[in-house]
Amino acid sequence: MNGATQDTLLSTCISVFEKHAFIFADPVEPKELKAPEHSLLAWVSFHGGARGDLLLAIQPELANEISANLVGDDPVAGLKPLLLDAIGELANVLCGNLLKATLPDKIFDLDPPVVFETSAFHWNLLALCPTTIALQADEHSALIQMRWNNSPR
């Protein structure tokens, strides 16, 4: 993935965090982040114009804030199923927007997001990938990675 494409991915991620999740996030160097002991990992697979996956790892504090932003004042905002749904939907919106930014003329089908709790080990694995994007808002972070099974044409 060339530099121009990575810049496009970064600006798209920042825009989605702002417009979908109402979070103003700044890019940071993934390796500079201390891996949280627990985080949420959302996985969206796509196929059609190209095949691959989007992975989103997010610290629980940031996930809770995003869920609260999306649900509003509703007290169900803190409930686990809605939290997982919120992060899955964020990954879904990220994936769609990143695919549109990278390959705007192709049609893609996205599988339903899978969201699960994960550990520092998986966070570190993701942080070490050179194409991983890291965003931070109020000292809480998220990692985003697009993986292509075949290079985008």
Added chain:
Amino acid sequence: MGLNVLIVDDSALTRHIIEKTLRLTKQDLASIRHASNGKEALHELRQARADLVFSDINMPVMNGIAFLDEKNADPALSAIPVIVISTDSSAGRAEQLRERKVKAFVSKPFTPEQVDKIMGNILEGHA
């Protein structure tokens, strides 16, 4: 008389957000029902009247494209207008939706103003 709306999306949160968005618009709403995939949506449409459908594309069990095909093939349902709300806004997808007579497309993330404007256009017969 108010509008009867059906919201179709596999994300319960997204359905909740769309419902909240609809309630923020100026539209007179009689009922808002939910379905989590195309198959459930067809069942809902055959149970009770809907004046407008908001549908996602990527859903398990039956996706939005298959839902539109089956809805359009049913004379009792074919005239119900559909607004697609999805992350997929490629030119190719837009063409697929046009072929299936979708009234409008809203790309995620969306604003209440976008939804209000599109609903207004459709209900006034401008779409």
